[in-house]
Amino acid sequence: MNAEELEARYRQQSHRSRELFERGRYYTAGAAKGAYYYPPYPLTMDRGEGCYLWDVDGHRYIDCGNHHTAQILGHADPAVAAAVQAQLQKGVALGAATGIESEIARAMCRRVDSLERIRFVNSGTEATLHAIRLARGFSQKGKIAKFEGGYHGNHDAVEVSVAPPLDQAGPADAPYAVPTAGGISPSAASEALILPFDDEEAVDKLVAAHADELACVIFDPKCGVLETRPDFARAVREITRRHDVLLIFDEIVAFRSAWGGLQAVYGIDPDLTCFGKVVGGGFPVGAFGGRADIMDLFDNSQGPTGFFQSGTFSAHPVAMAAGLATLEQMTAKNLDRLNGLGTRLKEGLDALFAEQSIPARTVCTGSVFSLYFSEGPVASYRALAATDKAPLQPLFFSLLEQGYFLGQPGLGMCSLSLAMDESHIDGLVAAVHKGLAA
Ligand SMILES: Cc1ncc(COP(=O)(O)O)c(C=O)c1O
Structure with a gap:
């Protein structure tokens, strides 16, 4: 046929x-x-x-x-449905913390070794946006590095060289920054350094050359999409550490691989990690977290820090309930x-x-x-x-x-x-x- x-x-x-x-x-x-x-x-x-x-x-x-x-878990999982029903009966969203967000935060920090603090948002897109902004604020540097072909959601900073036409993509070991969609700010491409996947020598060279201006490298191991060598992932960690550049690990897909995420399998400890997808049990969710000294920039309880992250629906109780019921089965x-x-x-x-x-x-x-x-x-x-x-x-x-x-x-x-x-x-x-x- x-x-x-x-x-x-x-x-x-x-x-x-x-x-x-x-x-x-x-x-x-x-x-x-x-x-x-x-x-x-x-x-x-x-x-x-x-x-x-x-x-x-x-x-x-x-x-x-x-x-x-x-x-x-598949669809209509009974435990997730029950947790969601129970939360709905308490009122959908109350304009105040309900305590369930601390439960899931604790559950995540207990699973993932590199997570000392975590914040919840509404999507993976928001997670990478806030993690990158935090990395820029913490490091006081403005450029970010991402891998060619890496997808980290729908915002300007990361929608560069997601699927560049090969005739515009430049040399394989020093790819050009190509905006992915119409309307992306021209500064997004000039603020992005594009790294080649699976080539640690080229990554080392590029990161070394730009270390003074790089706030972070954001790295999705392309779990189930590319044949990623764990040694390559470990090299990215080693290179970023050696050049004093923060590593943001995108586990938005990869987290479903293991109890402690793919970082536990690879044996790497990122500075910040982004999550999403399974963490909301099918409801809109994203999360980002990592080192306490970086994340604590959000802690205004001891006086203003100059950093802020919020959102009407961030840490939504129904999503948190569904996520917790999902994590319990993972x-x-x-x-x-x-x-x-x-x-x-x-x-x-x-x-x-x-x-x-x-x-x-x-x-x-x-x-x-x-x-x-x-x-x-x-x-x-x-x-x-x-x-x-x-x-x-x-x-x-x-x-x-x-x-x-x-x-x-x-x-x-x-x-x-x-x-x-x-x-x-x-x-x-x-x-x-x-x-x-x-
Ligand atoms: C690796 C990765 N990062 C980030 C995102 C963006 O997450 P969201 O679609 O929840 O905004 C995705 C979505 O597929 C993804 O696969």
């Missing part, structure tokens, strides 16, 4: 999704958010339970997207089981690709995974940009038809949930087999 036939069958199966998309696009300028669009039009989901989603045309899918990796044992499913998936898919001589590979860190059509390793943005994208959308449609939803046709940053077991993983491997044959 060719790509056109698969798309035609997708259209036949999704009349109601198309109707709802057409109705909404007029009011929401296309899809309601960028990540909800893919051609010819995205599916509209009706409900979720456990590892399943049902679309508005009545089809059931095993969810391998899990709301951009946020739903680590035990080391449960995460080991989940990561075991990730390993089973990677081994199953890689064996299939080898058997069929298909130049494809699975990148998997813990329970986050991506599928690429590539002969060689996908360890940097440039390698990712060079992968063959043509088979992705037909495979996505074929998987949908077989009852597997991978979130979006790019098949990147997919994720597993604790509601799954081995049968779902083996089923997905078999479905990929069938999809590739088609």
